[in-house]
Amino acid sequence: MKNLIFLISIFTTQLLSAQNAIQSTSEFKITGMVKKEKTISLSDLKQYPAIELNDVNVSCSPKQENRVSGIKVVLLKNILDSVSFQYEKSRMLNQYYFLFVASDGYKMVFSFNEIYNTEIGKNLFLVTEMSGKPIADMDNRIMIITTKDFKGGSRNMKWLEKIIVCKAE
DSSP states (O other): OOHHHHHHHHHHHHHHHHHOOOOOOEEEEEEESSOOOEEHHHHHHTTEEEEEEOOOOOOOOOOOOOOSSSEEEEHHHHTTEEEEEEEESSGGGEEEEEEEETTTTOEEEEEHHHHHGGGGGGGEEEEEEETEGGGOTTTTTTTTSOOOOOSSSTTTTTEEEEEEEEOOO
């Protein structure tokens, strides 16, 4: 019986430590319905114009709030503009959506029109500096935040690994 309890405690410890071992990301890929896959690194993010925001909820949960001031961000739409999408006619883009995938398996979706034709797209950012820490020193990098959702935090994401450009079938 003692051996069984010992094995269960080892298994539980291993399971809990595996859950805590989620790694921050240092790059992400834009893939899917694009003419050429692109990898964006932390240093690549420095090429895009930075914006400073104040009083922003950076929580990744709609159940709690974590407001930060002096946060530096890059508009995600500027990064997406650096890839060419695969389509025959521009009206096909109405069927496109972006699947954001984090290193812990968490996923969220934004439609093409939501990013390119609404206020959401003007307020969807990648965080490059927070609380005086550059992105390379942040534990929750690479982080996406949106500042115009009604329920803050519900579509903020940490540990971005890839953005898959998809077409609804």
